[in-house]
Amino acid sequence: MKPNKGLVIDLETSGLDANKDKIIEVCCLAFEGDKVLEIFTTLVDPLIQLPKSIVQHTNINSSMLVGFPLFSDISNKLMELWSTYQPWFSYNAPFEQRFLSANIKDIKWDIVDVMKPASAFCNSSKWLKLKEAAYILKLRPPTHRAIDDCLTTYQLINKMADYHGR
Numbered sequence: 001m002k003p004n005k006g007l008v009i010d011l012e013t014s015g016l017d018a019n020k021d022k023i024i025e026v027c028c029l030a031f032e033g034d035k036v037l038e039i040f041t042t043l044v045d046p047l048i049q050l051p052k053s054i055v056q057h058t059n060i061n062s063s064m065l066v067g068f069p070l071f072s073d074i075s076n077k078l079m080e081l082w083s084t085y086q087p088w089f090s091y092n093a094p095f096e097q098r099f100l101s102a103n104i105k106d107i108k109w110d111i112v113d114v115m116k117p118a119s120a121f122c123n124s125s126k127w128l129k130l131k132e133a134a135y136i137l138k139l140r141p142p143t144h145r146a147i148d149d150c151l152t153t154y155q156l157i158n159k160m161a162d163y164h165g166r
Helices: 052-058 071-084 093-103 115-121 130-136 146-163
Strands: 005-013 023-032 035-043 088-090 111-113
Touching: 005 093, 005 146, 023 052, 023 071, 023 146, 035 071, 035 146, 071 093, 088 093, 088 146, 093 111, 115 130, 115 146, 130 146
Parallel strands: 005 088, 088 111
Antiparallel strands: 005 023, 023 035
16 A cells, blocks of 8 residues: 555444444545645534443543534535545545445445555554554554544554555
């Protein structure tokens, strides 16, 4: 994986089931080489109460989401980013693909999964969580907030690209 440009996306959600759970935070970080071109990040009001386990996992609570846009209000921005920046990357991309596909059906979301190459880069025989890969490579620790996880994934992509001669 030697990306020169693209977009990193991270979603936080109210659970793991893309057919019933909701997106509660989005971050997209567009880059070219080691230069960040654009960051789009927002909380998203899911119009539901968040489960306690999600509040503990993300430090996002239901009252924080009141007044933020609904996902339908930001879907055009995501489609604009999709048409502007390619390829898209994510750590554990199938997760983001499932939620995006459940919410925006007009696009076949083809997102490059960084987890497998990152795990191999860290000489791990198992797939590493983002937190584990960041620790091994001495990168900023992810926090299960979309902006932090995007930035950590972006650092990871750059570290691998630099190692392989971009």
